[in-house]
Structure formats: structure tokens, C-alpha cells
Amino acid sequence: xxxxxxxxxxxxxxxxxxxxxxxxxxxxxxxxxxxxxxxxxxxxxxxxxxxxxxxxxxxxxxxxxxxxxxxxxxxxxxxxxxxxxxxxxxxxxxxxxxxxxxxxxxxxxxxxxxxxxxxxxxxxxxxxxxxxxxxxxxxxxxxxxxxxxxxxxxxxxxxxxxxxxxxxxxxxxxxxxxxxxxxxxxxxxxxxxxxxxxxxxxxxxxxxxxxxxxxxxxxxxxxxxxxxxxxxxxxxxxxxxxxxxxxxxxxxxxxxxxxxxxxxxxxxxxxxxxxxxxxxxxxxxxxxxxxxxxxxxxxxxxxxxxxxxxxxxxxxxxxxxxxxxxxxxxxxxxxxxxxxxxxxxxxxxxxxxxxxxxxxxxxxxxxxxxxxxxxxxxxxxxxxxxxxxxxxxxxxxxxxxxxxxxxxxxxxxxxxxxxxxxxxxxxxxxxxxxxxxxxxxxxxxxxxxxxxxxxxxxxxxxxxxxxxxxxxxxxxxxxxxxxxxxxxxxxxxxxxxxxxxxxxxxxxxxxxxxxxxxxxxxxxxxxxxxxxxxxxxxxxxxxxxxxxxxxxxxxxxxxxxxxxxxxxxxxxxxxxxxxxxxxxxxxxxxxxxxxxxxxxxxxxxxxxxxx
Numbered sequence: 269x270x271x272x273x274x275x276x277x278x279x280x281x282x283x284x285x286x287x288x289x290x291x292x293x294x295x296x297x298x299x300x301x302x303x304x305x306x307x308x309x310x311x312x313x314x315x316x317x318x319x320x321x322x323x324x325x326x327x328x329x330x331x332x333x334x335x336x337x338x339x340x341x342x343x344x345x346x347x348x349x350x351x352x353x354x355x356x357x358x359x360x361x362x363x364x365x366x367x368x369x370x371x372x373x374x375x376x377x378x379x380x381x382x383x384x385x386x387x388x389x390x391x392x393x394x395x396x397x398x399x400x401x402x403x404x405x406x407x408x409x410x411x412x413x414x415x416x417x418x419x420x421x422x423x424x425x426x427x428x429x430x431x432x433x434x435x436x437x438x439x440x441x442x443x444x445x446x447x448x449x450x451x452x453x454x455x456x457x458x459x460x461x462x463x464x465x466x467x468x469x470x471x472x473x474x475x476x477x478x479x480x481x482x483x484x485x486x487x488x489x490x491x492x493x494x495x496x497x498x499x500x501x502x503x504x505x506x507x508x509x510x511x512x513x514x515x516x517x518x519x520x521x522x523x524x525x526x527x528x529x530x531x532x533x534x535x536x537x538x539x540x541x542x543x544x545x546x547x548x549x550x551x552x553x554x555x556x557x558x559x560x561x562x563x564x565x566x567x568x569x570x571x572x573x574x575x576x577x578x579x580x581x582x583x584x585x586x587x588x589x590x591x592x593x594x595x596x597x598x599x600x601x602x603x604x605x606x607x608x609x610x611x612x613x614x615x616x617x618x619x620x621x622x623x624x625x626x627x628x629x630x631x632x633x634x635x636x637x638x639x640x641x642x643x644x645x646x647x648x649x650x651x652x653x654x655x656x657x658x659x660x661x662x663x664x665x666x667x668x669x670x671x672x673x674x675x676x677x678x679x680x681x682x683x684x685x686x687x688x689x690x691x692x693x694x695x696x697x698x699x700x701x702x703x704x705x706x707x708x709x710x711x712x713x714x715x716x717x718x719x720x721x722x723x724x725x726x727x728x729x730x731x732x733x734x735x736x737x738x739x740x741x742x743x744x745x746x747x748x749x750x751x752x753x754x755x756x757x758x759x760x761x762x763x764x765x766x767x768x769x770x771x772x773x774x775x776x777x778x779x780x781x782x783x784x785x786x787x788x789x790x791x792x793x794x795x796x797x798x799x800x801x802x803x804x805x806x807x808x809x810x811x812x813x814x815x816x817x818x819x820x821x822x823x824x825x826x827x828x829x830x831x832x833x834x835x836x837x838x839x840x841x842x843x844x845x846x847x848x849x850x851x852x853x854x855x856x857x858x859x860x861x862x863x864x865x866x867x868x869x870x871x872x873x874x875x876x877x878x879x
């Protein structure tokens with residue numbers, strides 16, 4: 269696990285400047301660093317840099333930038349390739365000089381070209397320089413576990429695992445994109461390919477970017493829609509067969525992610541996904557107890573530590589729990605912006621950072637249960653999708669009648685949400701238009717703003733709203749919010765997080781599993797729960813779903829009230845020049861007084877509509 273950065277540029281960016289860019293990511297890779305410059309034709313220089321967190325092959329042989337045995341290809345890379353041993357056997361004849369997966373990527377490129385990425389199974393962000401062609405490739409893993417940003421500056425490109433090295437690059441001016449702000453206020457994160465800065469982008473999951481002497485081209489090597497359509501056309505068979513195969517693949521994925529030359533453990537919240545991953549990790553570990561970690565809160569509504577402890581005791585893990593007081597969380601609130609580099613408003617980033625800090629005291633690698641909700645229909649919103657689809661025809665009639673008679677505002681709120689949900693490109697993203705209006709009015713001059721919702725749903729070609737929303741979440745919310753949060757929170761403490769449920773084979777097989785096995789008689793995530801019950805008694809897991817959150821509403825109207833008021837100071841907002849000062853001050857004032865006010869509550873607008 270590492271951080272990478274670099275450039276292909278005609279500008280004079282020195283080795284020392286590149287080193288300074290690289291060192292902005294020291295938390296991602298505290299064990300080693302490498303910085304190199306290479307001359308290219310047409311006046312270009314290629315800079316490649318990496319900060320290393322040593323996980324496999326702790327020797328200097330794993331140092332990056334790494335160059336192939338024939339001297340043709342150089343790579344900097346962040347991530348883990350879990351099938352690198354199998355690929356190594358397939359690549360016989362290459363003279364390997366290390367035991368790490370980085371060199372396997374070089375060998376694979378030498379054999380198969382850039383299409384080699386289709387053979388890689390794992391999480392990765394790769395920058396690869398081919399001296400023979402002059403091409404530089406940027407590659408991101410299939411689901412977006414590892415981040416990769418790039419800045420296009422005329423005929424130059426600068427890239428990094430975070431925005432920090434790009435922001436530290438000479439000549440970067442950091443112009444804020446106003447058009448993205450209403451969408452951010454609505455979604456509470458900024459999804460790929462967008463960022464908060466003009467001309468700076470996130471490489472989308474499953475994407476390859478080729479930079480060749482100033483020319484940029486991109487293409488997908490793995491696309492959610494295409495893979496779903498291909499796999500779902502070949503359903504898995506009976507329920508028993510599907511369960512057995514899914515269990516086998518999950519067990520294999522978990523065992524692969526336990527290969528490390530450093531201590532390893534799991535995050536354990538006591539929910540289905542983390543409990544299942546922990547159970548499989550304990551089975552793979554044999555008689556050696558797996559280290560598990562959870563945090564607790566004195567706020568009963570947000571505390572699942574007791575459930576996690578019961579699961580840990582049942583499985584026989586080496587469990588560590590820590591109860592957190594509010595002051596520790598407030599300290600994180602003040603430091604969070606420097607770790608995310610751009611606006612990010614998912615409040616669960618706070619407990620995720622705290623459990624990462626707890627785990628890092630004892631391990632360098634953790635397994636997590638991320639992906640279970642999106643791939644197996646776990647979120648409460650998916651239940652609401654089923655209800656909304658049944659009511660859609662009635663909603664259309666209600667919309668027509670209420671519009672004709674001009675009494676839309678008299679409809680009950682939830683009825684209005686369904687009635688006004690007429691855009692075929694956003695059918696599963698239902699909310700009241702008033703929330704979109706609020707997000708727009710908060711921003712100064714939002715006339716050219718991006719739409720708050722993602723107008724893309726027809727691309728999936730799926731009639732079932734639950735499945736369509738799941739696919740949309742895999743393309744947006746999962747990489748843009750969940751995986752971003754875990755990456756930043758874990759890397760703040762130089763901790764690597766691995767996700768068995770997001771294994772390539774597991775993801776692709778999940779699309780073959782009939783939806784009725786995932787959402788069965790109103791039971792969300794049915795098949796995954798059934799596998800969990802093979803390891804853990806049902807009574808330890810069955811309870812209402814609780815998000816990994818914090819009492820944000822209580823904080824904002826209590827101990828963080830003064831800081832919130834500082835941020836809506838009229839002089840501050842005017843100097844910033846991004847938001848409508850009077851509207852924002854009135855909106856936040858009403859929220860503090862009455863508890864009204866969408867974005868300030870910390871819930872997404874769609875959650876406000878349907879939770």
C-alpha cells in the first residue's frame with residue numbers, strides 16, 4: 269500500500285519539487301520513498317514517485333519506481349494484486365528479481381501489453397511508463413478501491429493518489445469549480461470523474477488513461493453495466509448451488525487477503541458483512557485468533573460495540589474495543605479537511621478514522637466488509653425502491669391531477685416525492701424537488717451547475733428499480749463515498765484496508781445470482797445473511813440496520829454550534845465568494861432554531877425523504 273505521483277510535462281519541474289510533491293503523502297507510505305526523472309522526446313520529461321508502506325517483500329527489492337528487467341518499462345503503483353503468484357507462474361521465463369507483486373505487473377505488461385490489467389485481480393492505482401512508445405498509462409482498479417487523480421494542464425499531465433501532490437505542483441492555481449457545488453451539497457461527496465478543482469479529475473474505476481505526447485485517450489476495461497448484463501444472462505442455478513459457490517469464492521477471497529508479511533486483523537462492527545468476513549478470516553487462520561477491532565460510543569443509538577464483542581467471543585478472536593468520548597471526535601472534525609483534500613460530508617468518516625487508529629496500534633493490514641450492501645441489496649433505500657416502483661403509476665396520475673389543479677404543495681410529503689418523480693433518467697433517485705432547489709440557491713450563480721442527481725439510469729437497461737439503484741450505487745456511492753472514506757481514514761494511520769466482498773470473482777459472480785436470492789420476501793441481503801448464519805448464531809446478528817454514524821445533529825446544535833456560526837459569518841462567506849450569504853445564513857439560522865434545513869442535518873436528501 270502506497271501513494272504515487274508524477275507527471276509528463278514540458279515544464280521545468282525539478283527532482284526536488286517532485287520529491288516535495290511525493291512527501292505530501294508520507295502517511296500513505298512511511299517506510300520508503302523513490303523519485304526519478306526520465307527524458308522523453310519532444311521536450312517532455314517524465315517524473316515518477318512513490319511513498320511505500322511495506323506489506324509484501326519488505327526488502328529493498330520492492331523499492332519503486334521499479335523498472336523491468338529489459339529496461340523498457342517503469343512503474344509506480346499503489347495497491348495489492350492478490351493473484352500475483354498465479355500470474356508469476358504463468359509468466360515463466362521472466363527473470364524476477366523480487367518477491368513482490370509490483371514486478372509481476374511489469375512482467376505482465378512486457379508479455380501482454382496494457383491489456384494485462386484485465387488479468388490483475390486486486391485493488392490498484394498504476395502509473396506505467398513505456399520508453400519504447402513514449403506512452404504513460406494510468407490505470408485504476410475495477411471498483412475504485414484505490415484513488416487516482418490527474419490534472420490536465422495544456423499538453424501536460426500531473427497525477428497522484430491524492431490531490432495533495434497535485435496541489436503542491438508548481439503552477440497549480442486551484443480554481444474552484446462552482447458548477448459542482450450544488451451536486452456536492454445534495455450528494456455530500458464528489459463522484460468521478462469530477463473534483464472540486466477545474467481541470468483536475470478522478471480516474472474512473474475500471475478505466476485506463478493513455479497519455480501520449482500531449483494526447484489523452486481513455487477507455488473502460490471493466491464496466492459495471494457490461495459485466496452485469498453479461499453475467500446476469502447466465503444465472504447461477506438453484507439457491508443451494510448459489511449459496512455454496514458464493515461461500516467458496518468469499519472464503520478464497522478472504523484467504524488471499526490474509527497474505528502479508530506484516531500483522532493483520534479485521535474491522536468488526538457486529539453487522540452481517542464485517543462479522544462474515546471476520547468469521548472466514550478466523551477459519552482461514554486456524555487456531556491462531558484473528559485480531560479484531562471495534563469502537564463504541566456512549567450514545568446508545570450509535571453504539572454497536574456490544575454486538576461486536578458478542579460476535580468476537582463466539583468466534584474466539586483476539587478482540588480490542590475502545591469507547592470514544594466526544595472530545596476525541598471533535599479533534600478529528602477540525603483536522604479532517606487535510607486528509608480529504610476536497611469537500612466530503614459523510615459523517616461516518618469520523619468513527620472510521622477512530623477505528624483505523626485503534627487497529628494501527630497492533631496491525632498494518634485490516635479486512636473490512638465493504639460492498640455487501642451494494643452488491644446484495646442491503647440498504648434501507650432499496651426497500652423503498654420496491655415500494656416506489658409499485659406506486660409509480662399512481663404517482664404519475666397524482667402528479668398530473670395536482671399539477672392541473674395547482675395543489676402540488678398540499679400533497680403529503682411522501683406522496684409528493686413519488687408524484688414528482690417523473691424523470692426517467694433519475695427514477696431511483698427520488699426526492700422532493702425542494703431539496704434540489706435549496707442546494708442550488710445556496711450557491712452563488714448556480715445557473716450552469718451540474719444536475720444534483722445522476723441522469724444516467726437508462727444506460728443500465730434494467731427495469732427492476734432495486735437492481736438499477738444497486739448498479740448506480742456501485743458506479744457512484746460505493747467508490748465516491750464509501751471506498752474514498754475508508755481509504756483516507758485508514759491511510760491517515762498508514763493502515764491498509766482490504767475488502768474480500770469486492771474481489772473480482774465475487775463481484776462478477778454476484779451478478780449471476782438471481783435477485784430473488786438477495787431480496788427474498790422482503791429480507792434484504794438474504795443469501796449473504798444465510799452464509800453468515802453458518803458461522804454465527806442468528807440471534808447475534810438479527811437486529812435493525814444501524815449506520816456507522818455520529819450524533820451530528822446534536823453536535824451542530826450543541827458543542828459545534830459556535831464553529832458553525834463562524835463558518836456562516838457574513839464577511840467570511842463574502843470573501844469566499846462561493847455561496848449566497850443571506851440565503852445560507854437564514855437557512856442555517858432556521859436549522860439551529862427549529863431543526864429544519866436539509867444539508868445541515870448530515871443526512872443525504874434522499875434519506876431525509878425516505879428514512
